[in-house]
Amino acid sequence: MRRDRNGPQERGRKKGGSLDFVEDLSLHILDIAENAINASASLIEVEIEEREEEDLLVITICDDGTGMEPRALEMALDPFYTTKEGKITGLGLPLLAQAAKEAGGDLVVRSAPDEGTEVKATFLLSHIDLKPLGDIAATLQTLIAGHPEVDIHFRYSGGNGEVVFDTRETGNGEAED
Ligand SMILES: Nc1ncnc2c1ncn2[C@@H]1O[C@H](COP(=O)(O)OP(=O)(O)OP(=O)(O)O)[C@@H](O)[C@H]1O
Ligand SMILES: [Mg+2]
Numbered sequence: 001m002r003r004d005r006n007g008p009q010e011r012g013r014k015k016g017g018s019l020d021f022v023e024d025l026s027l028h029i030l031d032i033a034e035n036a037i038n039a040s041a042s043l044i045e046v047e048i049e050e051r052e053e054e055d056l057l058v059i060t061i062c063d064d065g066t067g068m069e070p071r072a073l074e075m076a077l078d079p080f081y082t083t084k085e086g087k088i089t090g091l092g093l094p095l096l097a098q099a100a101k102e103a104g105g106d107l108v109v110r111s112a113p114d115e116g117t118e119v120k121a122t123f124l125l126s127h128i129d130l131k132p133l134g135d136i137a138a139t140l141q142t143l144i145a146g147h148p149e150v151d152i153h154f155r156y157s158g159g160n161g162e163v164v165f166d167t168r169e170t171g172n173g174e175a176e177d
Contacts, residue, residue: 022095024134025059031092032061032119033143036150038084039065039117043151044143048136050125050158057105057123057130068111076109096121103127140165 022028029046036044041063049058068076075081077097082090096119097107104124111117123130136156143152144167154165 022099023131025099025131026134026136026139028092028096028099028121028131029059029061029136030139030142032096033063033139033152035092035119036061036063036065036117037143037147039063039067041065041116041150043153045153046140046155048133048156048158050160052125052159055125057103057125059121059123060118062116062118064116067113067115067117069113073109073111076111077107093119099123099131103130 022031033044033046043064045060045062047058047060047062049056049060051058072081072083076090077093079089079091079094082088084090093107093109100107100121100123104127105122107122108120109117110120140152140154143150151167152165153168154163156163
């Protein structure tokens with residue numbers, strides 16, 4: 001089925017009764033990267049690996065932000081856990097976990113105070129419920145334009161070769177050195 005991507009209202013459409021309104025993996029990646037920004041990260045590393053021989057898509061988002069205490073880490077996948085002021089729900093991580101599980105994969109979060117956080121989502125490449133990657137360039141553009149103080153390292157590897165992009169090499173208008 002072709003997914004309509006004409007705007008936010010279209011993105012709100014539910015899929016198969018799922019509560020997940022995030023249509024593309026690139027939008028999940030944006031959500032998780034926003035978590036890193038909220039945790040005062042100065043570097044966010046986004047890696048997308050298509051391991052065709054293992055039938056795996058692996059998406060890793062790593063940051064050098066504040067990290068989480070063990071108890072916060074335990075709660076992080078709970079949709080009613082958030083440290084955002086004025087909010088009741090915290091959906092970024094649970095929705096990505098749901099997307100991964102729906103596509104035969106899983107989500108693992110590793111984090112430690114002052115060390116940062118690593119979010120690793122796996123998906124079966126051949127799974128019928130694997131969401132499309134979507135517009136990853138738009139995700140990177142949104143991050144870079146919205147947060148010039150944060151460096152972004154991006155790497156894609158897979159059937160389409162390898163792409164590496166790093167704001168520390170290209171400059172993002174606010175390079176420190
Ligand atoms: N990279 C991170 N570094 C430190 N803490 C994090 C990180 N990612 C998530 N957290 C913690 O886990 C909580 C839940 O994250 P999640 O993305 O699920 O929801 P949220 O960011 O609170 O709200 P939403 O994503 O719905 O706007 C966050 O409020 C934050 O306390
Ligand atoms: Mg979030």
